[in-house]
Amino acid sequence: MSTRVSIFVTCLVDQLFPKTGLAMATVLERLGYSIEFREDQTCCGQPAFNSGFRDEARTVARHFLKVFADADYVVLPSGSCTAMCSHHFSELFRDDPAALYQVHALEPRIWEFSRFLLEVAKVDDVGASFPGRVTYHDSCHALRELSIKQGPRTLLRKVRGLELVEMDTAEECCGFGGTFSAKFAELSGAMARTKVESIRRTGASAVVSIDSSCLMQIQGAMRREGLKVQALHLAEVLAGGAQ
Amino acid sequence: MKEITAIQPQLHPALDNPKLQLAIYTATGRLVDKRKGTVAEESLPDYQELRSQANALKRHAIDHLDYYLELFQRNVEANGGKVIWCRDGKEVVDFLLGLAKQRKSKVLVKSKSMTTEEIHLNEHLEEHGLEPVETDLGEYILQLAHEKPYHIVAPALHMTRYEVADIFEEKLKIEREEVPEKQTQIARGILREKFLEADIGVSGANFLVADSGAVVLVENEGNARLSTTAPKVHVAVAGIEKVIPRAQDLATFLKLLGRSGTGQPLTVYTSFLAGPRREGEIDGPEEFYVVLLDNGRTKVLRDADKRQALFCIRCGACLNICPVYRRIGGHNYPWVYSGPIGAILTPQFEGLDKNPWLPHASSLCGACGEVCPVKIEIPRMLLELRADIEAEKAAKGEDKLEKLGFQAWARLMSNPMLYRAASAAGSWVLQDAGDGGWASQLPFFLNAGPTKGWLSQRDLPLPAPKSFRQLWKDRLRQPPSSVPVRQQDATDEGHSA
Numbered sequence: 001m002s003t004r005v006s007i008f009v010t011c012l013v014d015q016l017f018p019k020t021g022l023a024m025a026t027v028l029e030r031l032g033y034s035i036e037f038r039e040d041q042t043c044c045g046q047p048a049f050n051s052g053f054r055d056e057a058r059t060v061a062r063h064f065l066k067v068f069a070d071a072d073y074v075v076l077p078s079g080s081c082t083a084m085c086s087h088h089f090s091e092l093f094r095d096d097p098a099a100l101y102q103v104h105a106l107e108p109r110i111w112e113f114s115r116f117l118l119e120v121a122k123v124d125d126v127g128a129s130f131p132g133r134v135t136y137h138d139s140c141h142a143l144r145e146l147s148i149k150q151g152p153r154t155l156l157r158k159v160r161g162l163e164l165v166e167m168d169t170a171e172e173c174c175g176f177g178g179t180f181s182a183k184f185a186e187l188s189g190a191m192a193r194t195k196v197e198s199i200r201r202t203g204a205s206a207v208v209s210i211d212s213s214c215l216m217q218i219q220g221a222m223r224r225e226g227l228k229v230q231a232l233h234l235a236e237v238l239a240g241g242a243q
Numbered sequence: 244m245k246e247i248t249a250i251q252p253q254l255h256p257a258l259d260n261p262k263l264q265l266a267i268y269t270a271t272g273r274l275v276d277k278r279k280g281t282v283a284e285e286s287l288p289d290y291q292e293l294r295s296q297a298n299a300l301k302r303h304a305i306d307h308l309d310y311y312l313e314l315f316q317r318n319v320e321a322n323g324g325k326v327i328w329c330r331d332g333k334e335v336v337d338f339l340l341g342l343a344k345q346r347k348s349k350v351l352v353k354s355k356s357m358t359t360e361e362i363h364l365n366e367h368l369e370e371h372g373l374e375p376v377e378t379d380l381g382e383y384i385l386q387l388a389h390e391k392p393y394h395i396v397a398p399a400l401h402m403t404r405y406e407v408a409d410i411f412e413e414k415l416k417i418e419r420e421e422v423p424e425k426q427t428q429i430a431r432g433i434l435r436e437k438f439l440e441a442d443i444g445v446s447g448a449n450f451l452v453a454d455s456g457a458v459v460l461v462e463n464e465g466n467a468r469l470s471t472t473a474p475k476v477h478v479a480v481a482g483i484e485k486v487i488p489r490a491q492d493l494a495t496f497l498k499l500l501g502r503s504g505t506g507q508p509l510t511v512y513t514s515f516l517a518g519p520r521r522e523g524e525i526d527g528p529e530e531f532y533v534v535l536l537d538n539g540r541t542k543v544l545r546d547a548d549k550r551q552a553l554f555c556i557r558c559g560a561c562l563n564i565c566p567v568y569r570r571i572g573g574h575n576y577p578w579v580y581s582g583p584i585g586a587i588l589t590p591q592f593e594g595l596d597k598n599p600w601l602p603h604a605s606s607l608c609g610a611c612g613e614v615c616p617v618k619i620e621i622p623r624m625l626l627e628l629r630a631d632i633e634a635e636k637a638a639k640g641e642d643k644l645e646k647l648g649f650q651a652w653a654r655l656m657s658n659p660m661l662y663r664a665a666s667a668a669g670s671w672v673l674q675d676a677g678d679g680g681w682a683s684q685l686p687f688f689l690n691a692g693p694t695k696g697w698l699s700q701r702d703l704p705l706p707a708p709k710s711f712r713q714l715w716k717d718r719l720r721q722p723p724s725s726v727p728v729r730q731q732d733a734t735d736e737g738h739s740a
C-alpha cells in the first residue's frame with residue numbers, strides 16, 4: 001500500500017489559487033503517494049497570531065490539531081503556514097500542556113512541500129519540464145524560520161528546459177506581511193515595487209516561490225506596474241510537462 | 244483600520260520622496276553588503292559561535308545586573324573614579340550642572356552617545372546656559388540643524404553633501420562648500436577650538452567592564468578619544484545594561500560590533516578608559532565619572548523574556564537590513580531608537596499605549612533577527628508585543644472592531660460547515676468583478692477597509708470560481724490519470740484563479 005499523505009491546502013490556496021493545491025497533489029501522486037484531503041481543514045491561525053489575537057489564533061489552531069491529529073504526513077504548499085504549525089504553535093500553547101502535547105506530536109509530521117520532496121520522497125528530479133528563464137523568490141518564513149534556501153533551487157534546476165537566474169533581491173521581503181499589507185499599504189507597496197524591479201532586471205518570464213501569499217503580493221504589484229511575468233508556485237512548475 | 248489614517252500620513256515624508264528613499268536604500272545597502280563580507284565563512288569562520296557566545300554573555304550579565312554593577316562600581320572607585328547613579332535624565336542634568344558650576348566652565352565637548360540623546364541632554368544643558376558641542380561630524384551637523392539622529396550608528400545618513408553645505412552656510416555663516424573633505428576640515432577647525440576651551444568631556448559607553456572598572460568606547464573619527472582625554476573632567480553616561488563581566492569578553496563583542504555595524508573587522512579606535520590620570524601618566528582627565536542611568540531600564544528588566552531587548556550593543560545592523568527602516572527612514576520612529584530595535588525598545592520604555600502601531604509596522608520578515616550579533620529575537624519580540632498591545636486594548640475596550648473581526652473569523656475557521664458556506668458565497672459575489680481573476684478596482688461598496696488599502700498599491704486576486712475543495716470533489720469523481728495538468732502558456736499570467 002502506498003504511503004498516505006494528507007495535504008493541507010492553506011486558506012489562501014483554497015480560495016484564491018486552487019490550481020496550486022491541485023498541482024501539489026499531482027506531483028505527490030506521481031511519486032506514488034496516496035493523497036487525502038481532509039474536508040474539515042480551514043486555516044492554521046496565522047493571521048490572528050501575527051496580529052496579536054492569540055485567543056482567536058488558538059481557536060483556529062486547535063481545530064487544525066484536531067483535523068490532522070492522526071495524519072501520517074501533512075504536506076503544505078507554504079513555508080509560512082508550515083512555520084506557524086511547526087514553530088509558533090508551541091508558543092501559542094505554552095501554557096496549555098495538553099494542547100502542547102498534541103503540538104509536539106504533530107510537529108515532526110508537518111512538512112513544507114519542497115522539503116518533503118527532497119527529504120522524505122528523496123527526489124530532486126520529478127520529471128517536469130518548463131521552458132524558459134525563471135527566478136526564485138525566497139519567502140521570508142521559509143528562508144529564516146525553516147532555513148529553506150537551496151532546496152527549491154535544486155528542484156528547479158532539474159526541470160527540463162528551465163534556466164534559473166538569481167534576482168539581486170531574492171532574500172528581501174516582498175512586503176506582504178499579512179494584515180501589514182493593508183494596514184501599512186504604501187509601505188508594503190514600496191517594498192513590492194523594489195521586488196518587481198529586481199524581477200524585471202533578470203529578464204525572467206516567471207517568478208517562482210513556495211508561498212502563495214508572496215506570489216499574490218508580487219503578482220498584484222507586477223500587474224499594477226505593467227510587468228508581464230508569470231508568478232508561479234513551485235508545485236505548478238513541478239507539475240508541468242511530465243506524464 | 245485606524246492605522247491607515249493615523250499612521251500613513253506620518254510616514255509620508257519618506258514614502259512620498261523617492262529621492263530620499265533611494266538615498267536611504269543605497270546607503271543602508273552599502274552597509275549591508277560590507278557586513279555580509281566581513282561575517283562570511285571565509286573571513287570569520289566562527290561567526291555563529293561568536294553570536295551565541297555574545298548572547299550568553301549578555302544574558303548572564305543582564306540576569307545578574309545587580310552583581311556586575313556593584314563590581315563595576317568597586318573597580319571604578321579602586322581606579323580613582325566615581326560612579327553616579329541616576330534614575331532619569333533630570334538627575335544626569337543636575338549632576339552635570341553641578342559639575343560645570345564647580346568648574347566654572349560653560350563649554351562641554353561631547354562624543355556620540357545615543358544614551359544622552361535619549362534624555363535630550365543637549366537641550367537641557369542649553370536651557371541652563373551651557374554650551375554642549377557634539378564632536379562627531381554627523382552629530383555636529385545634526386546639532387547645527389537641530390535634528391535628532393537618523394540612525395543609531397550613522398546619525399546623518401540621510402543628508403547629502405549639498406544639504407550639509409546649506410547648513411554650514413546658514414549656521415556658521417561661511418562661504419558655501421560642497422566638497423565633503425573640505426566640509427570635514429571646516430568642522431575640524433571649529434571643533435579643535437572647542438576641545439581646547441572645554442573643561443568637561445561627555446561620552447557615552449559601548450561597554451562597561453565590571454572586572455576592570457573600565458569604560459570602552461569604539462569609534463572611527465578619534466573625536467571620542469579627544470573628548471575623553473583633553474578636558475580636565477571626563478563623564479561617561481551609560482545605560483546600566485552596558486555592563487559586561489570581564490575584559491576578556493571584549494574579544495567576543497569587538498569582533499562582532501564593527502563587522503555588524505559598518506563591515507569593519509575592527510573600528511578605527513577602541514579606547515579602554517579606566518579611571519583618571521595617574522601619577523606619571525602624560526594624558527587623561529583629572530577626574531573620571533561614570534553616570535549609570537536607569538531611565539526605564541529596570542522596568543524593562545521585570546519581564547524575563549522581553550528584557551533581551553537590553554542585550555543590544557547598538558551596532559545598527561538590524562536597521563540597515565530592515566525593509567521598513569529602508570523605506571521610511573529614522574525620523575518616522577517615535578523615539579531616538581529607530582528600526583527594529585526601536586520597535587521593541589520603545590513600547591517597553593514608553594508604555595504599550597503610546598505607539599501601539601509601532602510593533603505592527605513590520606512584515607515580520609525576520610531579517611533583523613538574522614543579523615543581530617547578540618541574537619535578540621526581534622521578530623518574536625514583535626509578536627509578543629503585538630499580543631500584549633491587543634490584550635491591553637481589549638481590557639480597556641478600545642479598538643473593538645478588529646477584535647470583533649478576528650472573533651468572527653475564528654468562529655468561521657473553526658467551523659468547517661460555516662467556512663464552506665462563506666467560501667461559496669464569496670466566490671459568487673465576486674465572480675464577475677475582475678479581469679482574468681484579478682481586479683485593479685472594485686465597486687465602491689467593496690472598496691473599503693483592508694481591500695481599499697490593498698488596491699491602493701496593487702491588483703487583487705479574486706476568489707476562484709471553484710475553490711480547491713470543490714475542484715477536489717470533482718477530481719475524485721474521475722480517475723487521477725485523466726486529470727490534465729495544464730502547462731501555463733506565455734499569455735497566461737499564471738497563479739491565477
Ligand code: SF4
Pocket residue numbers: 503554555556557558559560561562584611614615616617618619
Ligand atoms: S538589536 Fe541587535 S542588530 Fe539591532 S542594533 Fe542592537 S545589537 Fe545591533
